[in-house]
Amino acid sequence: MEKTFDSLSLDDRKIIIGIDFGTTFTGVAWAETRRPDHISVIESWPSHTGTQEGISSVKVPTELRYTKSPDPLTKGEVEWGFQIPGLVDRYQWFKLGLDESNPLVSTKSWGDKTPDQLAEDYLSAIHKHIMYSLEQKLGAALLRTIPLEFSLTVPAIWTEAAKDKTLKAWRKASSGTSTSTNTPESKEQVVHLVSEPEAAAIYAIQGLDPHGLKVGDSFVLCDAGGGTVDLISYRIIELTPILKVEEVTTGTGGPCGSTFLNRRFADFLTRKLGREEGWDDEVLQEAVERFESIVKKQYSPTIDGGNGYIIPVPGLSNNSTLNIRRGKITIAPAEMHFIFEPLILKVIKYVQDQIAACSGIDGISIRAVLLVGGFGQNAYLKERLRDALKSVEVLQPPNAWTAVVRGAVMMGLSRTKALRTVDVVSRKARKHYGIELHTPYRVEKGHDESKRYWCTRHGHYRVHAMFWFLERGATLQEDKAIPIDFYQDFPVAKGRPGFMYTDVWANAEDEGAPVHRNGGTKVLVTLKANLSAIPQVDLERTVVKRSDGKEYYNIDAVIEATYSSAETRYVLNVMGKRYDVVNAEYAY
Incomplete structure (x- = not known):
């Protein structure tokens, strides 16, 4: 007999914590088994001013910086996320280095650090902040008495070795054995790896209109994140007492997330301005930051691209030929289209191939594509998918950027029997x-x-x-x-x-x-x-x-x-x- 919400004893009480360790941003959410219907997303993060809760955001940058210590006998401090000041060097995209099959790994260098070390130190900082945040909410005395269980997300398309590296990095980080010098000691905690697209699907499907669902309905979940695009298809096999779904074909995807847009933009701008006086890495970094925070999320040439896109390039002289004026360059719509189009077409192809694979299965007709993830928030990607798919509805569920981490918490709650809204009863072997x-x-x-x-x-x-x-x-x-x-x-x-x-x-x-x-x-x-x-x-x-x-x-x-x-x-x-x-x- 399953335990209900009201029947959980003190011994059953747990805190379930989801961690969406992303290529460009990381999210954390948690819930208590006593209040499984209330999932809290951590939205306060340390800032570079030294305050523990100085920045408000549903995610924190997956970035790391080691500061030099005035004492030669110490290793210095670790800065991470929003703590890192603007326009200084930092380690980025190191999550990609855990998967050696990723095409960016062969071209990316992390200097004297390995991706494993960087992941450990970053996750150590995340773990420390999780414990701080929970202590602020629950109190130190209560926190010591409640078991913690973690759901750590990984791309479904990753190799098993890459997933195992991620798990080991977290275990070192959470046990205080990371290379970081400022990680608190703590006991080893229960951790489960969960698939990013599956977690996103569980969150997205439970949010669909229950009156419009019927047994046999099928969906494609497209998780377009920073480093990867992951797709899985599900069919509803039961509606009550809980929604049960089965995976209907082998999941697909590839390394073509929004990180590759950053790379294409940086390469384009370097080719265009690299010989101009005043051009350097700081100028490039400020330009990429603007692209990352504004242009990439809002890009939609059918709405706002008529006059081009303004990007800061401080220190460069006015140049009418290059469209530079007062330290800003205007990038023409056709140029921005050149940057975006290859990745847009790749995502469309992945979705079309997943739908085609489903269409060969008796009784399967894809009703909708659920679009989540950082890149999945892009309005233009949604528009292009709608145009390409015609009769298939394309939906961007609420909280699409945090769908993965919310779903990870729901999967953890399901393991404890505290909350079961969507069950994945079967999957398809990928190999x-x-x-x-x-x-x-x-x-x-x-x-x-x-x-x-x-x-x-x-x-x-x-x-x-x-x-x-x-x-x-x-x-x-x-x-x-x-x-x-x-x-x-x-x-x-x-x-x-x-x-x-x-x-x-x-x-x-x-x-x-x-x-x-x-x-x-x-x-x-x-x-x-x-x-x-x-x-x-x-x-x-x-x-x-x-x-x-x-x-x-x-x-x-x-x-x-x-x-x-x-x-x-x-x-x-x-x-x-x-x-x-x-x-x-x-x-x-």
Whole structure:
């Protein structure tokens, strides 16, 4: 029986905190399980004047700066977000560096810092401010008695390795082991990774007109953020007692968020003005700040672009040819169109492809596109999508910029059973997942004859072949474990076995799962199971004598993989007993 709002005891009381760690901006929201219908977004942030709550905003810049200390024995202070004064160097976009597959990573340098270090120090500052904000609202004494649970969002299109790096950065930051010198010590807290577009979808769908919804309605959620554009499609399968949805096709997206607009704008302006006297990095930074804060959000050539766009370029001389006058340049509508158009077209293509993928599924007809995220706020993007999609409605839900972080809190509340308004009951696998086995050679299974080998131990031909326990596009039921069967021999003469290892392979390139490992099949994760928890009496029951006359521990094991929103939990099962002893080391 599920606990209701009124039946929660003091022992059940928790604070759920959502963190939307973004490429350009970060948002935080929280709620108590005793008041699950009241989600608070943190809107007060430290300013460069030294005040703890000097700036009011629903998000804070994902930026970091290290100040030099007059004492050579100390590392100096960390400034972050709104604390950083204007027109000074700072670290930006370091979140992108956690995903090495991102095209900007190969061209972006963070000097003597790694993206992991920058993420740790930034998240450490975020964690410290969360604790300060909660203490101001609840009081220090009460805060110490209530468990905290965090929902940390990551792009759905990211590699598992990038998601794992984000999780590790948060754990270091929240435990006080970050490289930052001003992070308070704290106990390790419960944290779950959740998918950014899924969190946004949960918030956006629950806000739709309930009277206009019916079972079978389908939606595309497009989360156009700073670094990525993520898309997922859902179909309503139940309306009452709670709204239940299922993912209907494999999610898509790519690294084409609004950060790339900043890069295009900076490259355009540098090519245009780079040889002008007075042009330097400070001028460029002020111009980009204006583009980021004003132009990018309001850009709509059909409404306000007739006279061009005014951008500050202080210190540059008047130049009628370049449209520079009194320290400002007027950028022509055609020039701004050149900057925006490639990314607008990319987002449209992603949405069209997602709709096309859904249209091939029986009974699926996309009713609407829900547009959220920082770039998703842009009125022109909405207008262009409407023109391109014709019969499909394009909606920008209220609080679209904070949809991800609000949804992350709702997902955390759902885990505690305190609030359940929308449930995602199933998802679609984005890759083929499997292990490589030595198996008898069989023509009927499509085995390649050239790959077979004679096995003297078994007395027949064998082959290395893939066993795919999960194929791309397969339905993943919420909280349902998928078994990964494998076994390993350990000579008894060498003593008690320590660890079992197995590699999980993945393939995101091939439409159909390949029979044998190919160029698109890569090691996703190495699973290391610690066998020390298995009682010796159970180990003795696995002993067998092989044809070589020696005894072996023949451990026939199952690793149970449970896939949730953005993380996977692995549990070892030996002889019917389950052990939470599996360490996952992600390769990509």
